[in-house]
Amino acid sequence: MKIDKNQIQDCNQKRIDEHSNNFDFLSNALSRKGYDVETILKKISDFQVAIPSWALGAGGTRFGRFSFYGEPSNLEQKIEDVGLIHSLTKTAGAISLHIPWDVPKDYSAIKQLANALEIKFDAVNSNTFQDKQNAKESYKYGSLSNTSKAVRDQAISHNQEVIKIGEKLGSKSLTVWLADGSCFPGQNNFQTALQNTERSLKEIYATLPEDWRMLIEYKPYEPNFYSTVIQDWGTSLMLANACGKRAYTLVDLGHHLPNSNIEQIVSTLMLKGKLGGFHFNDSKYGDDDLTVGSIKPYALFLIFNELVYGIENNPQNPALAWMIDASHNVKDPLEDLIQSLEAIQEAYAKALLVDQEALKIAQQENDVVKCQEILQNAYRTDVRPLLEKARLNSDGALSPINAYRSLNIRQQLIQERGKNTVATGL
Ligand SMILES: [Mn+2]
Numbered sequence: 401m402k403i404d405k406n407q408i409q410d411c412n413q414k415r416i417d418e419h420s421n422n423f424d425f426l427s428n429a430l431s432r433k434g435y436d437v438e439t440i441l442k443k444i445s446d447f448q449v450a451i452p453s454w455a456l457g458a459g460g461t462r463f464g465r466f467s468f469y470g471e472p473s474n475l476e477q478k479i480e481d482v483g484l485i486h487s488l489t490k491t492a493g494a495i496s497l498h499i500p501w502d503v504p505k506d507y508s509a510i511k512q513l514a515n516a517l518e519i520k521f522d523a524v525n526s527n528t529f530q531d532k533q534n535a536k537e538s539y540k541y542g543s544l545s546n547t548s549k550a551v552r553d554q555a556i557s558h559n560q561e562v563i564k565i566g567e568k569l570g571s572k573s574l575t576v577w578l579a580d581g582s583c584f585p586g587q588n589n590f591q592t593a594l595q596n597t598e599r600s601l602k603e604i605y606a607t608l609p610e611d612w613r614m615l616i617e618y619k620p621y622e623p624n625f626y627s628t629v630i631q632d633w634g635t636s637l638m639l640a641n642a643c644g645k646r647a648y649t650l651v652d653l654g655h656h657l658p659n660s661n662i663e664q665i666v667s668t669l670m671l672k673g674k675l676g677g678f679h680f681n682d683s684k685y686g687d688d689d690l691t692v693g694s695i696k697p698y699a700l701f702l703i704f705n706e707l708v709y710g711i712e713n714n715p716q717n718p719a720l721a722w723m724i725d726a727s728h729n730v731k732d733p734l735e736d737l738i739q740s741l742e743a744i745q746e747a748y749a750k751a752l753l754v755d756q757e758a759l760k761i762a763q764q765e766n767d768v769v770k771c772q773e774i775l776q777n778a779y780r781t782d783v784r785p786l787l788e789k790a791r792l793n794s795d796g797a798l799s800p801i802n803a804y805r806s807l808n809i810r811q812q813l814i815q816e817r818g819k820n821t822v823a824t825g826l
Pocket of ligand 1: 652679
């Protein structure tokens with residue numbers, strides 16, 4: 401299904417007066433303080449986040465999985481779902497494919513469909529954490545780090561295959577996340593595992609097209625519970641540096657131990673020009689994969705504050721690949737993604753309001769109270785009218801969640817696709 405522009409306009413009509421009042425009030429207040437509201441709106445509109453192809457169905461835990469019905473059962477339907485989210489939010493102009501779950505059958509048809517919905521193909525993701533049916537070698541004890549050369553070679557050629565698929569779609573980066581590690585002390589030789597991983601990544605990197613990037617993701621634990629080979633940003637950065645200029649670290653918000661200072665990690669990586677990608681989600685305990693901003697919105701703002709600072713001050717760091725990496729166990733996946741996109745835009749807009757000049761002076765003068773005031777003044781501003789205006793300017797919905805519900809989109813998807821469809825993925 402596709403949402404017609406007129407349907408969105410009808411939904412907007414009911415809220416337009418309230419929006420106009422709120423926007424005028426905020427816009428005047430910001431202009432009086434010297435902000436350039438038009439530039440802020442443009443930045444918000446330009447900020448696009450990729451939706452991963454595995455996030456459009458119900459996510460499961462190891463205890464069970466509960467369907468939302470009308471889930472997309474093939475790649476075409478997944479792209480259509482991203483198109484639905486994008487037409488409402490105007491923020492989800494890209495999809496990130498997971499191989500082998502979403503290998504296109506007809507490349508030109510897939511590209512045409514994505515093009516018509518204004519969806520680009522972002523980073524492609526390899527998968528060496530599961531065994532492919534009838535695969536010769538098993539990844540049970542690791543992939544790129546495995547002690548067996550045959551296993552490593554199989555994992556390397558899978559990544560090279562993923563690059564080829566991405567090239568046909570117009571992707572420009574490969575994301576590598578390894579589940580490799582160990583569950584028990586003594587199971588792995590740390591040094592051998594790291595050396596094998598570095599060698600394998602270098603082999604993949606050697607076949608990377610000139611205009612491509614390799615993004616190396618890290619994670620401290622899970623599915624291995626004693627050690628992971630790429631456990632933290634330092635290990636990822638070391639491997640990226642070993643591979644070369646076009647290899648970067650990818651930060652996933654959920655891939656940190658509790659209370660890690662993620663904003664400081666972001667800042668350091670951008671200073672070194674090595675932050676290549678970003679995965680959004682939120683968590684309370686570990687890699688919970690919850691809706692962005694649902695648990696720690698202030699932490700998200702502080703992270704965005706560093707991202708905005710880096711974007712403005714670190715030309716050595718390339719444009720980032722943004723993606724939501726969340727799972728949906730109890731919410732309609734599309735509603736959950738809409739909420740995540742709203743939280744991302746909100747944190748970004750608030751970070752754009754941080755008075756960087758005043759902050760610099762307050763830092764110089766060691767005025768700690770003033771520093772906090774500056775950050776929290778920005779954080780406490782209700783920026784939602786700015787997000788509404790940015791969407792309105794691009795024919796999106798004033799309130800994407802309300803439009804999604806009043807247009808009965810899930811019900812229509814169930815009617816179209818049936819109740820018992822299951823999306824491939826986690
Ligand atoms: Mn991730």
